[in-house]
Amino acid sequence: MQQHDICILGAGPGGATAALHLANKGIRSVLLDKAVFPRDKVCGDALSGKVVNELKRIDPSMPAMLGEQQTQLPSWGIHFISPAGHKLSVPFKHNYDPAQDIPSGYISKRIDFDNFLIEQVRQRPEITLLxxxxxxxIERTDQGFSLTDKSGGHQFSTRLLIAANGAHSSFARQTAGIKQESDHYCAGLRAYYKNVSGLDKDNFIELHFLKDFLPGYFWIFPLPGGYANVGVGMLSETVSQKKVNLKKEMLRMIESHPEFKQRFAGAELMGYIKGYGLPLGSKKRVISGDNYMLVGDAASLIDPFTGEGISNAMISGRWAAAQAELCLQEKNFSSGFMQGYDKAVYNRLWKELKLSRRMQRLLDYPWLFNQVASKASKNQALAETISCMFTDLDLRERLKQPSFYLKLIFN
Incomplete structure (x- = not known):
């Protein structure tokens, strides 16, 4: 039985970030993962500006280190394509110069990005990576938790467990009581294609909202070496109600949609189409308890509108490390004391998650989405205002005000 003050279960972005922040504080931890890195993770592979900011918080040199990796592409924005085909382009930074500016976002396969973080973990003597x-x-004890592997040959005892083991975390379900709810859960498919034509020269990621696939969306994210991450996402509730076969629909759109048919004419599917689940942060949950905290997908913190989860996992990992430090200082691992973690995470993320949920619901009104995108595609000032709404939460508040849309429609 190995004894540790802090055990982190799951070495993805959330768990690795927690371990690295603890190491920066001089606090030791053991980081466990069932995989051996590098390992694949089904994901959209986009790394937003929030990810870049979280890397800076770990070490100011990390964004530059990521930018030097051959396995990434710098990305300068997002294209939203409305059901009527209007394109709303949202740059991550206005008046950007790809030749001189530091990118605000990147695109990198998860097998590469997660391994990039693990390589930082390997360099820290404070972290025991297994x-x-x-x-x-996983069983509760008088002092916290005991963990035993499948072979029974490895046992760990910890006063504090940070569960960062993903969307299918049995600990989150069985101990923390996090339930999978179809109206707060998204089903997704991802595939890698080579030689998709018409990709943006500045590597904007594409989110297509097709009228015969609403309220789902279809994405194309460019990757190095002529590859693209291609996939679809839809609320599990809708998939169930409409009996949607996501794989069949994805292939149908690629083969028959006028634009996609042309762009995929010379493309080749590399490997298999893989599915995964996204526990959305569209509902507040209790994400800690006696001697434990949930991080990332285990805490259901994925953005309901964009499907982004990496940055929120890293943010929660950072706050988990901060709370862990307080627990050790105060020798207090009670659920009441641990509520400081829940408050910190939701103080940072809830306003954003709540607004994204409202934006997700806009997909129920495709005519309104078309109107907004159409006006913005012809009006630079409006396009810039809407672009700012994706990075400025106070501006984003306007999206839930009926007066905003009335002015758009009648002006």
């Missing part, structure tokens, strides 16, 4: 550890049993 790979290939599939924890089959």
């Amino acid at each position: 790979e290939g550890m599939d924890m089959a049993k």
